[in-house]
Amino acid sequence: xxxLTRRYHFSASHRLHSPALSAAENARIxxxxxxxxxxxxxxxxxxxxxxxxxxxxPKLDRLVAERVLSLFAHRNLNLDVPQFAHLVPTTENxxxxxxxxxxxxxxxxxxxxxxxxxxxxxYETHA
Amino acid sequence: xxxLTRRYHFSASHRLHSPALSAAENARIxxxxxxxxxxxxxxxxxxxxxxxxxxxxPKLDRLVAERVLSLFAHRNLNLDVPQFAHLVPTTENxxxxxxxxxxxxxxxxxxxxxxxxxxxxxYETHA
Amino acid sequence: xxxLTRRYHFSASHRLHSPALSAAENARIxxxxxxxxxxxxxxxxxxxxxxxxxxxxPKLDRLVAERVLSLFAHRNLNLDVPQFAHLVPTTENxxxxxxxxxxxxxxxxxxxxxxxxxxxxxYETHA
Amino acid sequence: xxxLTRRYHFSASHRLHSPALSAAENARIxxxxxxxxxxxxxxxxxxxxxxxxxxxxPKLDRLVAERVLSLFAHRNLNLDVPQFAHLVPTTENxxxxxxxxxxxxxxxxxxxxxxxxxxxxxYETHA
Amino acid sequence: xxxLTRRYHFSASHRLHSPALSAAENARIxxxxxxxxxxxxxxxxxxxxxxxxxxxxPKLDRLVAERVLSLFAHRNLNLDVPQFAHLVPTTENxxxxxxxxxxxxxxxxxxxxxxxxxxxxxYETHA
Amino acid sequence: xxxLTRRYHFSASHRLHSPALSAAENARIxxxxxxxxxxxxxxxxxxxxxxxxxxxxPKLDRLVAERVLSLFAHRNLNLDVPQFAHLVPTTENxxxxxxxxxxxxxxxxxxxxxxxxxxxxxYETHA
Numbered sequence: 001x002x003x004l005t006r007r008y009h010f011s012a013s014h015r016l017h018s019p020a021l022s023a024a025e026n027a028r029i030x031x032x033x034x035x036x037x038x039x040x041x042x043x044x045x046x047x048x049x050x051x052x053x054x055x056x057x058p059k060l061d062r063l064v065a066e067r068v069l070s071l072f073a074h075r076n077l078n079l080d081v082p083q084f085a086h087l088v089p090t091t092e093n094x095x096x097x098x099x100x101x102x103x104x105x106x107x108x109x110x111x112x113x114x115x116x117x118x119x120x121x122x123y124e125t126h127a
Numbered sequence: 128x129x130x131l132t133r134r135y136h137f138s139a140s141h142r143l144h145s146p147a148l149s150a151a152e153n154a155r156i157x158x159x160x161x162x163x164x165x166x167x168x169x170x171x172x173x174x175x176x177x178x179x180x181x182x183x184x185p186k187l188d189r190l191v192a193e194r195v196l197s198l199f200a201h202r203n204l205n206l207d208v209p210q211f212a213h214l215v216p217t218t219e220n221x222x223x224x225x226x227x228x229x230x231x232x233x234x235x236x237x238x239x240x241x242x243x244x245x246x247x248x249x250y251e252t253h254a
Numbered sequence: 255x256x257x258l259t260r261r262y263h264f265s266a267s268h269r270l271h272s273p274a275l276s277a278a279e280n281a282r283i284x285x286x287x288x289x290x291x292x293x294x295x296x297x298x299x300x301x302x303x304x305x306x307x308x309x310x311x312p313k314l315d316r317l318v319a320e321r322v323l324s325l326f327a328h329r330n331l332n333l334d335v336p337q338f339a340h341l342v343p344t345t346e347n348x349x350x351x352x353x354x355x356x357x358x359x360x361x362x363x364x365x366x367x368x369x370x371x372x373x374x375x376x377y378e379t380h381a
Numbered sequence: 382x383x384x385l386t387r388r389y390h391f392s393a394s395h396r397l398h399s400p401a402l403s404a405a406e407n408a409r410i411x412x413x414x415x416x417x418x419x420x421x422x423x424x425x426x427x428x429x430x431x432x433x434x435x436x437x438x439p440k441l442d443r444l445v446a447e448r449v450l451s452l453f454a455h456r457n458l459n460l461d462v463p464q465f466a467h468l469v470p471t472t473e474n475x476x477x478x479x480x481x482x483x484x485x486x487x488x489x490x491x492x493x494x495x496x497x498x499x500x501x502x503x504y505e506t507h508a
Numbered sequence: 509x510x511x512l513t514r515r516y517h518f519s520a521s522h523r524l525h526s527p528a529l530s531a532a533e534n535a536r537i538x539x540x541x542x543x544x545x546x547x548x549x550x551x552x553x554x555x556x557x558x559x560x561x562x563x564x565x566p567k568l569d570r571l572v573a574e575r576v577l578s579l580f581a582h583r584n585l586n587l588d589v590p591q592f593a594h595l596v597p598t599t600e601n602x603x604x605x606x607x608x609x610x611x612x613x614x615x616x617x618x619x620x621x622x623x624x625x626x627x628x629x630x631y632e633t634h635a
Numbered sequence: 636x637x638x639l640t641r642r643y644h645f646s647a648s649h650r651l652h653s654p655a656l657s658a659a660e661n662a663r664i665x666x667x668x669x670x671x672x673x674x675x676x677x678x679x680x681x682x683x684x685x686x687x688x689x690x691x692x693p694k695l696d697r698l699v700a701e702r703v704l705s706l707f708a709h710r711n712l713n714l715d716v717p718q719f720a721h722l723v724p725t726t727e728n729x730x731x732x733x734x735x736x737x738x739x740x741x742x743x744x745x746x747x748x749x750x751x752x753x754x755x756x757x758y759e760t761h762a
Binding site: 524537538539541598600603604625626627628629630631632 | 636637638639640641642643683687688689690692693
Binding site for chain 1: 202
């Protein structure tokens with residue numbers, strides 16, 4: 001099996017906060033990431049597809065640009081992205097949302113998001 | 128001349144917007160970074176001092192933690208950091224503010240901030 | 255399947271030497287890494303768990319700090335770490351020892367250790 | 382399961398061009414990479430083997446040096462490497478050729494090639 | 509003094525060969541880089557300017573795109589770039605050519621080119 | 636002014652301990668780095684010279700291999716390297732020792748050593 005992985009970058013802000021929880025519970029679970037005015041990251045997104053041919057690149061770039069980067073880049077994920085109106089924009093949820101946005105058009109194998117140098121999340125469709 | 132450089136990381140959000148400018152001018156100058164709800168970055172901060180001895184490290188770490196990271200990390204720079212109440216939190220201004228916060232206690236040579244993989248700013252005190 | 259990977263760093267020294275082998279065999283098998291006084295590395299440890307939720311992070315950090323970093327960081331693995339009293343501290347053995355130290359408390363999927371920019375070892379529990 | 386991954390670097394040039402296609406088709410499919418005089422990359426090659434013991438390293442290094450690096454490094458892949466006389470030297474084909482060159486002598490698990498910071502290809506023998 | 513550094517990437521091929529030297533001298537001086545069909549690199553270019561304000565970025569990007577990347581990216585430097593018709597495209601010469609292409613329009617402080625992970629060249633206008 | 640920087644890697648162990656100090660003072664000043672059996676690092680060494688021509692590379696590589704790497708790589712700096720018999724092998728001292736070992740044969744501009752991802756030391760001959 002041979003796969004192609006392509007890397008994208010976007011910068012966004014978010015706040016980890018669940019309206020279903022009390023202020024104290026939000027603070028306990030999300031810690032510093034519950035700061036009311038939010039904070040942000042340079043996210044690195046890697047999309048892996050099971051069609052490792054050069055001719056898929058323009059389609060892949062176009063889909064990621066139109067469906068992901070135009071929505072997420074230079075945005076506040078909580079306030080600017082409809083998918084997070086009722087979903088906490090944790091990085092695991094960002095990975096799932098991006099997989100949902102891409103999977104009907106691509107032979108998607110994996111979505112990997114690096115949130116900081118220390119934390120990353122991997123969603124594998126075939127595992 | 129021998130110098131010590133120590134690297135720190137913090138994640139924060141910001142919005143590039145000047146109240147002295149019209150909406151159209153803000154949009155023209157700051158582009159996507161003028162998005163009303165902000166966006167964010169993983170900032171990498173490097174502090175260079177002209178006292179490259181091991182015994183300066185605890186003092187350096189304590190000063191950066193108390194004066195910089197406690198103020199900036201996991202924050203919205205515009206709304207949480209008093210220094211940016213009337214100053215646009217561009218990365219060049221972040222570098223200058225950090226230099227101001229540290230220079231009375233350290234033989235500061237250089238502040239370097241990497242905002243994204245593509246952009247960095249360097250403030251040199253001796254140049 | 256979605257996983258969370260968290261990265262840790264520690265610096266340690268080691269000597270690759272098996273008391274069961276002759277000096278000549280040790281030299282042949284371990285080469286420069288058999289140097290009597292040892293050498294060292296900045297190890298990068300990545301722990302991957304099958305519970306990619308924000309609330310696992312404090313537990314994960316506490317377990318790695320208490321069971322791994324407090325034992326390995328700034329140590330001579332051969333002389334300071336009981337697990338290597340009779341086991342050569344090769345990086346594959348370090349990966350196995352760390353997996354053993356963590357697996358009763360975490361839904362462990364993978365331990366990855368980067369020894370140098372050129373060599374890394376991956377232990378997968380589900381493969 | 383525990384695996385060892387070792388990283389190698391080589392610089393080479395290539396041109397993406399298929400003699401079976403018209404000039405217009407080559408230009409459409411391969412874009413800037415169809416430039417007649419070629420272009421080049423610093424390729425990063427990672428070889429993963431299912432025998433993560435220190436004593437495999439000299440053999441692994443010798444095989445990669447003799448069979449891969451001596452053939453590819455500082456070369457024009459189209460004109461200097463026989464395997465690409467009739468095969469377009471896309472990175473997926475480079476991965477397959479390298480796997481072929483190594484698999485009879487090594488318990489090969491994976492070949493990963495990073496062509497640029499944005500594109501990589503992974504060939505897994507066991508997937 | 510505060511400076512802004514912006515990073516760009518381009519992939520190109522080159523051959524180190526001086527027509528003023530004999531074949532033997534070329535081989536002795538340039539070694540593997542004298543391979544007749546050339547080889548290539550992913551070059552990382554950093555441009556440092558003494559005007560660290562956000563509003564310079566569009567101009568900087570436009571100048572680098574029009575004057576440098578359109579000329580060098582996905583090219584054979586020897587055969588596609590007029591500046592190297594009679595100048596060996598060593599990385600030090602690439603740095604000097606790029607500085608020449610940009611300096612009339614920018615407050616240029618430094619051009620830094622990383623050719624491989626091991627070699628880089630820095631041209632400083634004010635040193 | 637144009638300079639060439641070349642990067643080298645070596646792994647070594649060290650202990651920060653001064654025989655002129657009491658055990659308590661050593662512990663206070665050097666902290667975890669005073670651990671009796673030592674610890675280690677992957678050091679990254681960058682040598683910058685004011686003669687950025689391709690033909691200096693073989694000489695530079697030979698000098699660094701013969702005078703630095705053969706002495707430091709895979710060694711215990713305290714016990715294997717004569718220069719540290721009476722000098723604490725802090726990274727600033729390593730930088731000074733390396734500069735001393737190279738400067739009679741090279742137009743040395745700068746020695747930069749990265750000890751960990753967080754700490755680096757720079758010795759500039761012309762500053």
